[in-house]
Amino acid sequence: MNSQTAPATIRGPSANLGRYFRNRTLVTGIALALFVLLPSFLGGLIYGRDPYELHLGQQLLAPSGEFPLGTDSLGRDVLALVFDGGRATLIVALPAAALAFVVGLLYGLASAIGPAWLDRVLMRTLDTFLALPSLVVLIFFASMITLTNTTLIMLIGFISWASLARLVRNEAIAQRGRDFVLAAEQLGGGRWYVARVHLIRVMAPILAVNGTFLIGDSIFALSALSFLGLGVQPPQASWGSLLDSALDIIALDPWWLLLGPGVMIFAALLASSLIGQGLNARFGARS
Amino acid sequence: MSAALELDRLSVALRRSGRDMSVLDELSLTIAPGEMQALVGESGSGKSIAALSILGLLPRGAKVTGSIRLAGKELVGLSENGLRDMRGRDVGMIFQNPLSALNPSRTIGAQIAEAYTVHHRSAPKAEVAARVHELMTRVRLEPAAERARQYPHEFSGGMRQRAMIAMALANGPKLLIADEPTTGLDPVVAGEVMDLIGELKRAGMAILFVTHDLSVVERHADRIHVLYAGKSAEWGPARTVLAAPRHPYTEALLNSVPRLGAERLRGIQGNLPEPEQRPSGCRFRTRCRLAYEDCAKVPPATTFQDDTALCWLPLDDAARATIQAEEVVAAHPPLAKGQLLTLDHVAVRYERPFGSFAKRAERDQLAEISFSVGRGECMGVVGSSGSGKSTLGRAILQMVQYRGDITLDGVSFTGLRGEARSAARRRIQVVFQDPKESLNPRLTVGQSIGEALRLGGLRDWGAIRERTAELLGSVSLPAAIAEAIPSGISGGQAQRVAIARALAADPEVIVLDEPTASLDVSTQATLLNLLKDLGRAKGLSYILISHDLAVVSYLADRIMVLQDGRAVEFGTSQSVLHSPSTDYTRRLVGAAAHVPAAV
Numbered sequence: 001m002n003s004q005t006a007p008a009t010i011r012g013p014s015a016n017l018g019r020y021f022r023n024r025t026l027v028t029g030i031a032l033a034l035f036v037l038l039p040s041f042l043g044g045l046i047y048g049r050d051p052y053e054l055h056l057g058q059q060l061l062a063p064s065g066e067f068p069l070g071t072d073s074l075g076r077d078v079l080a081l082v083f084d085g086g087r088a089t090l091i092v093a094l095p096a097a098a099l100a101f102v103v104g105l106l107y108g109l110a111s112a113i114g115p116a117w118l119d120r121v122l123m124r125t126l127d128t129f130l131a132l133p134s135l136v137v138l139i140f141f142a143s144m145i146t147l148t149n150t151t152l153i154m155l156i157g158f159i160s161w162a163s164l165a166r167l168v169r170n171e172a173i174a175q176r177g178r179d180f181v182l183a184a185e186q187l188g189g190g191r192w193y194v195a196r197v198h199l200i201r202v203m204a205p206i207l208a209v210n211g212t213f214l215i216g217d218s219i220f221a222l223s224a225l226s227f228l229g230l231g232v233q234p235p236q237a238s239w240g241s242l243l244d245s246a247l248d249i250i251a252l253d254p255w256w257l258l259l260g261p262g263v264m265i266f267a268a269l270l271a272s273s274l275i276g277q278g279l280n281a282r283f284g285a286r287s
Numbered sequence: 288m289s290a291a292l293e294l295d296r297l298s299v300a301l302r303r304s305g306r307d308m309s310v311l312d313e314l315s316l317t318i319a320p321g322e323m324q325a326l327v328g329e330s331g332s333g334k335s336i337a338a339l340s341i342l343g344l345l346p347r348g349a350k351v352t353g354s355i356r357l358a359g360k361e362l363v364g365l366s367e368n369g370l371r372d373m374r375g376r377d378v379g380m381i382f383q384n385p386l387s388a389l390n391p392s393r394t395i396g397a398q399i400a401e402a403y404t405v406h407h408r409s410a411p412k413a414e415v416a417a418r419v420h421e422l423m424t425r426v427r428l429e430p431a432a433e434r435a436r437q438y439p440h441e442f443s444g445g446m447r448q449r450a451m452i453a454m455a456l457a458n459g460p461k462l463l464i465a466d467e468p469t470t471g472l473d474p475v476v477a478g479e480v481m482d483l484i485g486e487l488k489r490a491g492m493a494i495l496f497v498t499h500d501l502s503v504v505e506r507h508a509d510r511i512h513v514l515y516a517g518k519s520a521e522w523g524p525a526r527t528v529l530a531a532p533r534h535p536y537t538e539a540l541l542n543s544v545p546r547l548g549a550e551r552l553r554g555i556q557g558n559l560p561e562p563e564q565r566p567s568g569c570r571f572r573t574r575c576r577l578a579y580e581d582c583a584k585v586p587p588a589t590t591f592q593d594d595t596a597l598c599w600l601p602l603d604d605a606a607r608a609t610i611q612a613e614e615v616v617a618a619h620p621p622l623a624k625g626q627l628l629t630l631d632h633v634a635v636r637y638e639r640p641f642g643s644f645a646k647r648a649e650r651d652q653l654a655e656i657s658f659s660v661g662r663g664e665c666m667g668v669v670g671s672s673g674s675g676k677s678t679l680g681r682a683i684l685q686m687v688q689y690r691g692d693i694t695l696d697g698v699s700f701t702g703l704r705g706e707a708r709s710a711a712r713r714r715i716q717v718v719f720q721d722p723k724e725s726l727n728p729r730l731t732v733g734q735s736i737g738e739a740l741r742l743g744g745l746r747d748w749g750a751i752r753e754r755t756a757e758l759l760g761s762v763s764l765p766a767a768i769a770e771a772i773p774s775g776i777s778g779g780q781a782q783r784v785a786i787a788r789a790l791a792a793d794p795e796v797i798v799l800d801e802p803t804a805s806l807d808v809s810t811q812a813t814l815l816n817l818l819k820d821l822g823r824a825k826g827l828s829y830i831l832i833s834h835d836l837a838v839v840s841y842l843a844d845r846i847m848v849l850q851d852g853r854a855v856e857f858g859t860s861q862s863v864l865h866s867p868s869t870d871y872t873r874r875l876v877g878a879a880a881h882v883p884a885a886v
Contacts, residue, residue: 179725180735183785186684186717187792188709188742197738201729 026278032271036264040086051080052235060249063256070256073249078242082260085237092152092232093218099157100218101164101211108168109199112176113191123169126162134159138221142230152231156221164210171206172199205283209276216272223265239265291462291493292318292341295354299336302348308562311336312518313353318510320461323484323494325504325525327540328514329807331559334497337514338464341495342380343370358461376406379455383467385447389439395450396435399423402457422453426483444672445476452483463487466497473671473834474878481507499807502544505529513537516560516570523594531604533589533596536571538607543812545837547864547879552841554812558777569599576610626659627828628683628715628796632691633657635678652678653852655691660796665822665829667843667860669836669875675852676832680798683830685712695796713743716789720801722781726773732759732784733769739791758787762817779810783817790821798830803838815841836879840864848872 044051055075063070069078111122138159145151172195175181181198189197200207225231226240227247234241239261246257299311311333318324328334339345341355343362355362357377362370374380382388390398399419404410410418423431426449439447448468455463465484469477485507488494496504504511504525511529512522513536521534532538539555557574560566566573572582581599589601600606635653653675660666670676682689685700685708693700695711703711719725726735736755745751756766762783773781782802789797799818803811819842822829833839839846839860846863848856848871856863856872867873 179719179721180727182684182686183717183719183725183788184738184742186686186712186715187739187788188713189738190709193742198727201727204729 025274026282029271029274029276029278032267033275036086036268036271037090039083040090040264043083044080044087047080047083049077049080051076051084051237053077060252060254069260070254072242072245072254072257078257078260081237081242082239082264085239085242085261086264088232088236088238089219089222089226089240092149093156093222094215096153096156096160096222097211097214097218099153100160100214101207103157104161104164104214105168105200105207107161107165109172109195111165111169112172112199113195119169123166126166129162130166135221135224138225139228139230142225147230147233149232152222152225156218156225160214160217160221164214167206167210168203171203175199175202178202205280208283209280212272212276212279216269216276219265219268219272289359290317290356291320291322291358292316292495293354293356294337294341295356297337297340297351297353297355299333299340299345300350301336301346303562307350310517310562311340314512314514314519316510316512316522318462318493318495320493321488321491322509323488323496323504323507325496325498325501325508325511326514327498327501327504327511329499329559329809331516331561332499332514333517334499334514335466336517338380338466338495338497341464342374342378343367344374372406375402375455375460376458377460378462378464379452379458379460380464381448381451381455381466381468383470385444385451385468386439388451389447391439394436394438395428395442396423399435399450399453399457402454406458418457422456423450425456426450426453428453443476444472445480448472448480449483452480452487456487460492462493462495464495464497467499469503470498470500474836475671475874477503478878500544501529501540501808513540516565517562518570519597520571521594521596521598523592527592527594531592531594531602531607533591533594533601534571534598535575535577535600535602535610537596538602538610540809542611543808545812545815545835545841547837547840547876552812552815554814554816555809556813558779569597577606627662627664627696628830629659629694630683630691631657631694633679633682633693634690635675635682635687636690651852653682653689656847656854657691658847658854658857660828660830662795662828663822663826664845665831665843667839667846668830668832668849669834669839669846670849671834673851674849676834676849677800678852679849680717680800680830680832683796684715684717684798713792714794715796715798716792716794717798717800718782718785718789718802720804722778722785722805723773725785726781726788728773730772731769732771732773732776735784736769736788736791739788743792754791758791759784761790761821762787777810778806779814782806782814786817786821790825794827796828796830798832800832801834802831804833804835811838818842836864836875840879848875 053076055071055077057075058071059073059075061067061071067077067079069082072078072081107122111119138155141155145155176194176199181194184194184198222231222238223240223243226238227244229241229244231240232238242261243258246254294314294316296313296315297311298309298313300307300309314337316324326334326337336345340351341357341362343365345351351363353363357373362373365373396419399422400415403415403418419435420431423429423434428434428446428449442450469480472480481503484494484496488507496508498504501511508525510523511525513520513528513534515536521528521532521537528537529541532541543552543554545552555574560570560573566583568583569575569578569586572578575582577600579600586597586599588595588597591601632655633653634651634655636651656679658666668676668679678687681687683693695714698711700708700711726732730738733755736758737751740751740754745754755769759766759768764780764783764787768776768780776784802818803814806814815838818829821827822842829842831839831842843860845858846860847854848863848869850871855869856867863872864876867876
């Protein structure tokens with residue numbers, strides 16, 4: 001074989017430095033994600049203490065050797081609650097993000113590759129939808145339906161897909177006119193074929209980045225709902241509801257009640273943002 | 288009289304994955320006032336690096352050694368401030384693609400004025416206005432007062448390049464560096480820009496003209512300096528180098544340029560070696576057909592009639608004659624009988640996109656085109672940008688709505704729907720201009736070709752792999768390239784892949800839309816040869832769309848000349864070339880006929 005494959009592009013020292021920083025963004029994001037995921041799914045098993053056991057006479061203790069994050073006003077172990085609340089938050093937020101992702105992707109693709117009238121109908125519907133304040137819609141529906149994990153997943157998925165749909169639609173339309181797409185059509189590839197094989201593949205960076213952001217959005221939305229008492233229902237704890245219960249007795253300055261869920265929500269949102277940015281930079285560097 | 292520019296053993300190394308990589312090796316050349324020196328080489332030869340190093344615009348971390356003297360003043364080691372003062376004042380520069388160099392939101396006049404005031408901060412308004420007017424008149428952007436108020440989008444490509452030249456001249460530099468300023472322009476317009484640069488030269492300007500295409504500089508260059516893989520190959524007076532090249536590389540470059548009436552292009556096999564993979568001794572030896580053992584040692588410089596070549600076996604007249612005799616001149620096969628593709632009064636109208644408030648375009652992009660193409664015939668479609676030639680190609684490919692009728696093998700597309708239409712479309716394939724755009728960047732070469740086979744109904748993996756290797760072989764690519772992704776292969780290789788993908792559909796017609804316009808001349812030549820051979824071997828009909836009459840005449844049996852969406856000339860290649868009947872065609876023929884036939 002006498003062909004020269006893969007000529008490396010010329011990189012200055014600044015580009016090398018930039019790559020290091022981009023990698024660090026991604027690596028930091030992944031580390032934070034593990035910091036959130038591992039305790040939420042494995043922490044409870046390892047820690048082994050029942051989060052809902054009431055330690056009578058030991059209410060509102062500050063962190064100590066026995067209760068690393070103290071106890072709440074009912075005498076429950078806060079660390080165990082943070083672990084269990086994390087699991088409860090994530091098993092709703094992650095599927096909700098996945099649902100929003102799939103709906104947004106299909107809606108956007110249908111709009112981009114369907115006939116012009118369909119595009120018009122779908123986009124005007126989307127405009128109307130986006131014009132409604134999503135938190136208000138969320139609260140409105142949450143107050144009307146029975147709140148189970150399944151309905152919460154549907155509800156949060158339902159309010160988060162729209163911005164992704166618009167992004168997918170615009171990007172797909174831009175990519176659809178590229179030469180390799182035209183070549184595929186000339187070879188007999190139909191609309192869904194082109195969408196599946198070509199459009200989704202070239203949009204992979206955008207999808208990965210915005211899909212990651214969706215996870216952060218879902219965690220935030222669920223925590224906000226739970227904080228308002230409209231999310232995960234008691235007695236099951238979640239990060240949002242833990243914050244809410246801390247707020248009830250804020251006058252007593254129980255800082256340790258805010259610490260656990262606060263740090264976890266913050267870490268989860270930061271992780272999703274950093275991973276998104278890191279992916280964005282990596283893909284950007286490649287194409 | 289001192290030289291305007293003197294490069295003495297100029298070497299440049301760039302930092303690449305942590306190591307210094309030599310990209311330019313001991314380049315020495317001198318340009319006198321009123322002289323044009325052409326710096327010629329393929330992409331990656333180091334020619335643009337040489338130009339950038341004079342301007343002090345190299346990427347950070349680049350190491351420059353040797354000397355650059357501008358009117359006697361040393362530039363190597365000068366501070367960034369010193370370089371900035373020099374740029375634009377002592378040296379003017381023009382580049383390829385003027386549109387990206389112009390600010391779309393400011394008028395042309397304002398941008399030319401800025402080029403002047405950067406170095407004349409305190410110039411009074413009246414002086415600046417007078418200077419702008421003078422510059423615009425000089426580059427013939429007339430009427431200057433009116434043109435100065437226009438924006439870049441109102442200018443044609445040629446006018447934008449003139450505006451760039453006006454900006455380059457704003458401070459009366461002694462040296463003009465032009466890096467491929469005519470690439471991407473229409474041949475007629477490119478000729479006008481070249482004439483303008485020639486005029487500047489006669490007025491005393493020293494010009495360094497960087498290009499990959501010898502035919503561009505043939506009329507105006509005084510001296511030619513050929514670079515190969517960062518090293519000088521041959522330099523001397525333009526007349527001598529063009530008429531009797533001494534270095535095999537120069538000779539091959541000259542024979543890569545399609546000339547009107549040429550039967551066979553030589554081209555150069557293979558690709559320019561990456562800096563890491565350069566052979567020892569003569570760097571061209573891996574692609575040279577005359578290489579022998581001595582070529583592994585550093586070649587000596589031999590000079591003959593002021594023409595110097597770094598070569599162990601510099602060519603003489605006899606050697607050149609031998610090389611040329613080796614070229615196989617295949618006779619045209621007789622045209623197969625029967626019409627394959629017929630266009631009947633095909634017209635395309637610009638469709639206003641939904642939601643746009645633009646005025647509805649009145650004009651047809653393409654008006655009432657009719658012709659037939661026989662099996663195995665190549666139909667050339669020539670015209671400048673905006674002439675509707677690409678639209679015609681897209682109508683044939685059924686990519687746009689059209690009026691009139693197109694029939695393939697007696698079956699009209701008008702009545703076809705669904706599967707039948709899809710199957711008929713498959714029989715017409717396409718090769719686009721930009722090879723990198725025509726391949727999905729996220730698919731491997733093998734996946735792209737495999738896709739074409741799968742859409743044709745081939746399902747078995749083993750069969751797909753086998754057929755892919757076969758198709759790659761038919762476009763002279765190694766089977767192993769199937770694993771590569773588009774960004775890892777060269778433009779010429781990518782274009783071969785695009786041809787292989789088109790062949791995968793077993794087409795009868797291939798629309799070639801400027802298939803070589805974004806390739807180096809050496810690559811263009813081998814690709815045109817490949818297309819010629821494939822067309823004959825498989826009896827393919829081509830619709831070859833190009834702005835370059837020389838390229839079209841090399842392949843086409845008949846030629847249609849389009850202007851403003853109308854066919855202004857139509858006939859056999861011979862008759863169109865030798866007795867053009869319209870003024871427009873005569874200008875196209877004139878623009879294409881620059882390079883004299885080599886001896």
